[in-house]
Amino acid sequence: MLIRRSARLGQILVYMDEPLVITLEAANSRLIAAAIPSASKMDARFLATTVSKKDWEAYLDGNVDLRYLFTYPSQRIDYYFDLAEMVDGKVMMSRIDGDVPPEHLPLARFFSSDHTEEIEREKVASNVEKLLIDGEWDMPDFGNFYNKFSDLYYFVSATETFNDNGTPPVEKRKVVDAFLDRPFKGGFSYVHLYDDLAVVTRRSHRLAVDKIKYESPGYVAIHGVNSVFAETRNLIENFLLIREDVKKQQAEFYSYLSKGKYLQMSGEQYQSPLTSNKNEDYIFRRAHAIATSLQIPNVEAIVTLVDRNALVFAKVVLSLYRRLDEAAKFFAQGRMAFSDTKTDSE
Amino acid sequence: MPMGNQSDASSVHLDNGETNPLPPLKVSVEYLEKLPQDGGVCPPEKAEDIELEGAYRVIYNKPPICDDFKSFHALGVSLRPGVDPCVWAACSLFLDGIKAKQIAGKLAKTRDAKPILALINIPSGSGKSLINERSLHVSFWMYKSFDFKPCIVELEDIHVD
Numbered sequence: 001m002l003i004r005r006s007a008r009l010g011q012i013l014v015y016m017d018e019p020l021v022i023t024l025e026a027a028n029s030r031l032i033a034a035a036i037p038s039a040s041k042m043d044a045r046f047l048a049t050t051v052s053k054k055d056w057e058a059y060l061d062g063n064v065d066l067r068y069l070f071t072y073p074s075q076r077i078d079y080y081f082d083l084a085e086m087v088d089g090k091v092m093m094s095r096i097d098g099d100v101p102p103e104h105l106p107l108a109r110f111f112s113s114d115h116t117e118e119i120e121r122e123k124v125a126s127n128v129e130k131l132l133i134d135g136e137w138d139m140p141d142f143g144n145f146y147n148k149f150s151d152l153y154y155f156v157s158a159t160e161t162f163n164d165n166g167t168p169p170v171e172k173r174k175v176v177d178a179f180l181d182r183p184f185k186g187g188f189s190y191v192h193l194y195d196d197l198a199v200v201t202r203r204s205h206r207l208a209v210d211k212i213k214y215e216s217p218g219y220v221a222i223h224g225v226n227s228v229f230a231e232t233r234n235l236i237e238n239f240l241l242i243r244e245d246v247k248k249q250q251a252e253f254y255s256y257l258s259k260g261k262y263l264q265m266s267g268e269q270y271q272s273p274l275t276s277n278k279n280e281d282y283i284f285r286r287a288h289a290i291a292t293s294l295q296i297p298n299v300e301a302i303v304t305l306v307d308r309n310a311l312v313f314a315k316v317v318l319s320l321y322r323r324l325d326e327a328a329k330f331f332a333q334g335r336m337a338f339s340d341t342k343t344d345s346e
Numbered sequence: 347m348p349m350g351n352q353s354d355a356s357s358v359h360l361d362n363g364e365t366n367p368l369p370p371l372k373v374s375v376e377y378l379e380k381l382p383q384d385g386g387v388c389p390p391e392k393a394e395d396i397e398l399e400g401a402y403r404v405i406y407n408k409p410p411i412c413d414d415f416k417s418f419h420a421l422g423v424s425l426r427p428g429v430d431p432c433v434w435a436a437c438s439l440f441l442d443g444i445k446a447k448q449i450a451g452k453l454a455k456t457r458d459a460k461p462i463l464a465l466i467n468i469p470s471g472s473g474k475s476l477i478n479e480r481s482l483h484v485s486f487w488m489y490k491s492f493d494f495k496p497c498i499v500e501l502e503d504i505h506v507d
Contacts, residue, residue: 009428014449015433016404016438016446016449016450016456016483017417017418019428020449020453020456034455035453035454035456037458041423042423042424044426066452083426083427084424103454104454110448110449110452110453114445116445116449116481117481118480118481
């Protein structure tokens with residue numbers, strides 16, 4: 001059965017004598033379309049595909065190429081349409097059920113930097129944190145460090161965003177949803193919470209590697225927001241000072257949660273009236289004590305964000321502990337150091 | 347000229363002692379294509395008659411033919427939605443050959459047509475150009491006198507990996 005759907009023309013992204021790559025807007029979805037060969041010059045046939053917000057941002061940031069959008073995301077839906085047949089600002093697209101012929105796909109490594117037309121976007125964060133690199137680094141080391149550092153950064157940024165009276169309600173809602181969604185479900189890994197927090201962070205607060213000088217000594221310069229960098233730095237520097245004490249607290253508390261079978265319990269299960277032995281006061285107090293030792297900022301905001309669920313709060317604090325432990329290790333090893341030079345990008 | 351008046355190239359002295367500037371000299375040029383004027387001035391006022399040394403045009407014939415330098419408007423293709431009618435009547439050039447190759451070689455429609463990159467030097471007096479400073483795409487409106495043949499410096503088949 002031929003499934004057809006209408007869409008409105010969004011923006012031209014690539015123009016060379018004619019539009020070659022454009023965006024479209026349909027109900028609740030964004031599409032990107034690239035011109036394909038036509039039998040006649042009068043036709044303007046395009047291949048279109050739906051693009052998630054995350055993939056769209058990744059494409060505009062240059063993290064994925066155009067071909068990726070047409071080939072990789074499993075949830076995408078592909079269509080054909082003819083731009084020359086647009087009526088009242090709308091084109092009718094025909095859904096493609098089989099494979100798209102390779103001759104209709106863009107080749108690899110066509111990036112958004114190859115566009116001819118500019119897209120209005122919120123600017124990236126203008127502050128730059130310079131981290132100094134020394135010693136020997138294996139290939140995966142920097143990725144490991146950057147993952148943990150960015151997890152800490154995005155956590156602080158999200159709680160700051162939630163605490164800020166000037167944050168629009170829609171953005172606060174996104175932070176709330178990130179905390180209330182997956183941590184309350186079974187089989188959940190806290191990796192997903194940090195991924196979600198990175199996604200909901202507005203572009204002007206996002207981390208972006210500005211420059212890397214892979215030498216010994218070298219440096220990495222990262223775009224971000226100064227206040228969040230300062231809190232992240234404080235977390236790491238404080239952790240290096242109190243590591244032994246807080247490690248004992250963490251080990252005891254982890255053992256308690258493990259013996260009580262709380263670790264495999266979801267937030268929803270813990271909340272359920274059917275769950276006995278919640279020991280809410282104890283779990284909350286122990287988690288709060290670790291959060292205080294770690295100098296986690298905006299603790300009260302975190303308690304609100306987890307809907308005052310003591311177990312989810314405890315697991316969030318322990319997940320932050322693990323990330324701090326791993327990030328701080330690079331500083332303890334002497335391979336990473338904070339620079340006191342603060343700069344703004346040009 | 348009235349008696350007692352002296353004029354230079356840019357002004358006229360009147361009998362009452364005042365000076366009136368002459369209106370700017372308007373040189374009427376004829377464009378190769380009939381340009382649309384219903385959507386505003388075409389070419390736009392920002393477009394300039396300048397020399398373009400080291401520009402690139404993606405063409406599809408070897409040796410190049412006149413149609414390789416015509417806009418879709420001139421080729422009789424109806425205006426596409428979302429496109430400025432004046433830009434539709436312009437010939438796309440690039441000041442960045444790599445960008446031109448990326449577009450022509452990697453996008454399905456242009457790739458299928460077996461594109462050729464023409465390096466061209468366009469002397470001033472050939473037409474008006476509007477340069478997008480960020481993307482280095484140029485909309486070029488040719489004067490009737492423009493002849494593409496002497497402008498071509500080099501042709502290169504576009505194959506990209």
